[in-house]
Amino acid sequence: MGNVFVLDHPLIQHKLTYIRKKDTGTKEFRELVDEVAGLMAFEITRDLPVEEKTIETPVTTAVTKTLSGKKIGLVPILRAGLGMVDGVLRLIPAAKVGHVGLYRDPETLQPVEYYIKLPSDIEERELIVIDPMLATGGSANDAIASLKKRGATNIKLMCLIAAPEGVDLIKKEHPDVDIYLGALDEKLNEKGYIVPGLGDAGDRLFGTK
Numbered sequence: 001m002g003n004v005f006v007l008d009h010p011l012i013q014h015k016l017t018y019i020r021k022k023d024t025g026t027k028e029f030r031e032l033v034d035e036v037a038g039l040m041a042f043e044i045t046r047d048l049p050v051e052e053k054t055i056e057t058p059v060t061t062a063v064t065k066t067l068s069g070k071k072i073g074l075v076p077i078l079r080a081g082l083g084m085v086d087g088v089l090r091l092i093p094a095a096k097v098g099h100v101g102l103y104r105d106p107e108t109l110q111p112v113e114y115y116i117k118l119p120s121d122i123e124e125r126e127l128i129v130i131d132p133m134l135a136t137g138g139s140a141n142d143a144i145a146s147l148k149k150r151g152a153t154n155i156k157l158m159c160l161i162a163a164p165e166g167v168d169l170i171k172k173e174h175p176d177v178d179i180y181l182g183a184l185d186e187k188l189n190e191k192g193y194i195v196p197g198l199g200d201a202g203d204r205l206f207g208t209k
C-alpha cells in the first residue's frame with residue numbers, strides 16, 4: 001500500500017506560509033516554491049540505495065558511500081509542475097526530466113494527453129511525478145496511469161499541497177505510489193480550489209491570471 005508522507009519540517013512549513021499568503025508576489029512565490037522543492041527532494045530521496053567505495057582522503061584510506069547508480073526521472077505535470085523542477089535538479093543534477101500535459105475533455109470527461117515526452121528508459125528509473133496542487137487528483141492519476149502504460153514501475157508523487165480527495169484517489173488507483181506532501185489541507189471548494197490552499201499555482205508561478 002502506498003504511504004502518505006507529510007513533510008512537516010519547520011523550514012518547509014515556514015516557507016509554505018509565505019507561499020500561501022495572497023500578497024506574496026510572483027518573484028518571491030517562484031523562489032519559495034523552488035526552495036521547498038529542494039527541501040522536499042531531500043526527504044523523498046532518503047531511501048536511495050548507496051554503495052561502499054574505498055577512497056583516499058588527504059589523511060587516510062576510508063570506506064565511504066556513494067549513490068549506487070539508481071536512475072531518477074522527474075516528471076512535472078504541466079504547467080505548475082515546472083516550478084518545482086529546478087529545486088529538485090539542484091540536488092539530483094543527473095536526473096532526466098520528462099513532461100506530461102493533460103486536460104480533461106469537458107464533454108467526455110476523459111483525460112486528453114496533449115503533450116508527453118519522457119526519457120527512453122523510464123522502466124529502469126525511479127520516477128518522481130511533480131504535481132504541486134493535488135486537488136481532485138485527476139491529473140496526477142491520469143499521468144501516473146500513462147507512465148505505467150509506458151512501462152514505469154517505480155513511481156513517487158510529490159505535491160506542495162494536497163486535498164484529502166486527491167490523496168484518496170491516488171491511494172485507491174495507485175496503491176503502489178508513495179505520496180510526499182508539504183501539507184495536507186482541509187478540503188476542495190465548489191470551484192475545485194484547495195482550501196486554504198494558495199490559489200492557482202500556475203498563475204502565481206508565472207504571473208498570469
Ligand code: URA
Nearest residue numbers: 133135193194200201
Ligand atoms: N490547482 C491549483 O493551482 N490550485 C488549487 O487550489 C487546485 C488546483
